[in-house]
Amino acid sequence: MQLPVIRLRREMAPDPAVEGRAARYPLHLPAPMFRVLLEQQGPSLGLWRAAEVAALREQGYHRPVLDLGCGDGLVTSLVLRPVEVGVDPDGTALARAARLGIYHRLIARPLETAGLPAEAFATVISNSVLEHVADVDALLAAVARVLRPGGCLIFTAPTEAFSRWLLLPLAGYAARRNRALAHRNLWPVERWAAHLEAAGLEIESTRSYLRPGLVAAWDALEVAQQVRIGGQRALGRVWRRIPPGGFARLAEWGARLDLSAPEPGGGRLIVARKR
Secondary structure (H helix, E strand, O other): OOOOEEEOOOOOOOOOOOOOOOOOOOOOOOHHHHHHHHHHHHHHHHHHHHHHHHHHOOOEEEOOEEEEOOOOOHHHHOOOOOEEEEEOOOHHHHHHHHHHOOEEEEEOOOHHHOOOOOOOEEEEEEEOOHHHOOOHHHHHHHHHHHEEEEEEEEEEEEOOOHHHHOOOOOHHHHHHHHHHOOOOOOOOHHHHHHHHHHOOEEEEEEEEEOOHHHHHHHHHHHHHOOOEEOOEEHHHHHHHOOOHHHHHHHHHHHHHOOOEOOOOOOEEEEEEEEO
C-alpha cells in the first residue's frame, strides 16, 4: 500500500544535474513565516530558524511522522501539520506545543525510553537536536528502531564550519560560545555518515544553509541580546517595541535573503534512509 506523503513546494526547483548531496540553488522563506519567527523568537534565533524552516519545507514527509525533540513545536508548525507524535523530555516546552494543536500525541520523555513500538513511523523529523546529544549512537539506534524499512530521518544541525564563522575568529571565543550553546557534535558529513550507518541509516541527500556572513551576523545579534542596561536586555527591550509595520518590513527583507550556502554552510540538513 502506498504511504501518504506531504510534498511541499520548493521556492525554486533544483537543477537535476546538481540535485542530491550538496545541491546548490537559492533558499528563501516566505515573509509571513519569517515574521512569525522574528516576532516570537527575536532577531538572532529568528534568523537561524528561518534558514532551518526553509530547508525543512523543501522535503517530502511520509506519514506517520515523529518529531524528535519537538520543543514548543513552533518550527515544525511552519513545516508540516498535523504531526502524529512529538517527543521531548521538557514538559514545559511540550505544554506550549500542545497549545498549537498540531500534535496528535506528545510524550515528555527521551525517545530511548518513550515506549514507542518498533517500525511505527515513516518519517522522523528533528530540528537542531542531535548536535546537543551526548550519546548520539544510542539516540540514532532508537530512531532506527521506530522507523519502518525505507523510512527517513530528516534532521538539521550546525556544521563543522560553525565555529570558524562566528563574530570573532578565535578558538577561545568559539569554545566559549559552543559551551554556552551546549554544542557537542559539530560534525562534517563523513562523520555523520559513519554514525548513521552504524545505526542502519544511509545518507541520501544534504542541504547547506547560512553563508559565513550570515553566521557572523547571527552571532553578533545573539551576543548583542546578552547586553544588559539597568538590569534589562537592551536589544530585547527595543525589539519588543517594534510596531507591526516594522516587523512586516523586516520580514519582507528577510524573505529576499538567499539563506543557502555552499558546503559546508553554517548549518546542514541531512536526509538519511533506513536500509
